Amino acid sequence: MDQRELLTLEHYLKEYGQQAEIFSSQLEFLENGRMEAHATIEALHGLLESDDGMVLFQIGAGASMKAKVLEPDKILLNIGSDVIVERSNKEAIEFLKDRITELEASQKKVAETLDRLRSQMNEIAKRIEQGYQQAVQAEHAVQPQPARINKDE
């Protein structure tokens, strides 16, 4: 493997690395969305189970205040395209569960692509490593062997 080929492989590796980075952040984004939906479902369940609709309302910087939810069964939900509709608590939970399923399907796709990219990167990294070893061996082969000193002489 010559120097030029090694350089090209390094470029490939870098490019795949950049792509992998984009897909990783996409995966993270999807995961955050999924976790958020789960947390919201939990909150909606909590509201249904609460007798007086009392919640802790976070106002930032770790500060919270007690607040009462007037209509715990009326949820204003962004269903997509920035359109907000009113749903019952149970309907909102169903909607969020569907969203989670969708997000998980997307996550699966992205994860598959990422896996493919990573295996390609591993393959390239292996070839680069082999190339370096070949180069080092070739260098050793052309270097003159140091003269052996015979102690008896």
Added chain:
Amino acid sequence: MFGGLRERLQAARARIGNSIQTAVVTSQEQGRTSASSVSQNPVLTEDQVPSPPVSSTTFAGKVKSFVIDRELIINEKEITDALFELEITLLESDVALPVTDAIIDNVKRHLIGKHRKIGQSVDALVVGTLKEALLDVLGNGFNLTDYIKTHEHPVKILFTGVNGTGKTTTIAKIGFLLKNQGFSVVIGAGDTYRAGAMEQIDIHAERIGIKIIQHQQGADPSAVLFDAIQYASSHKIDVVLADTAGRFHTKANLMNQLEKIRRVMKPDLIVYVDEAVAGNDAIVRAFEFEKTVGADAVILTKADMDSRGGTAISIAHTIGKPLMFLGTGQEYDDIIPFSPTQIVEELLGDS
């Protein structure tokens, strides 16, 4: 691709069909009842020419759907619920609100007041109507091959869009596609801004065997792209694919730079590239780009990862420009020319 949207549309199709079917059954039952109990209303024979009811006190005026010579007129009330569900379905799939409204209006226009022969397939009527409504918002698509064949060479195509959506990879894919179709192609490496961008496009060009024109990093992209066009003209190259740095429409300096590129390069086509998974954001950005630098067509990448499909459905209607390609994977041949009829068939077809 767009599996979620397909599932939802199929469900909506069934719901509308059921609503109409229920109306048909009700009409038939009421028709039979009226024939036996309302002796003053003569039963219409198949040969008789139907006449509309003149007063709401007559039997025909009282029923929601009425049968005239074995025909059913579809009444808005009968399908209101199903249409509302269709509307929600579209919105939940990230189809933009104006596009959803256009689809619903179209469906209403084609179904309500329509005379339908009883016995005619309800499903065929619903599917036909939905297909027509979707085709209406999807536009005609954009056939790049035909465009290149019918325009003076070199055809100069400028690619714009935000960062990280796969613009450079898309250019490589299009280069690969055009090369396979027998066109000669040169790529202008106009993204001189992002570290690694020039290397990236250089690797792509080398892999697909396409000549690339590039300057130093940080060079004026207008100059690079001008050189690419000069090279194409002097070497009788068919197509120039001009890469540019990704930018947000809110960055004034970068948008000015794009304006300069456009002045210097005089592109035949400006293509806006964004990702299908961005949903409504992609539509808003495309709209803003179209307003500021203009766009002749749109490409959506990562369509294989988008189960909702709303962006692909909405973008052409929202910005008034056709969708040209859909990116569907990581390989160079993972790009498909956008064909509205094919997409609609995939979404609403039986297979």
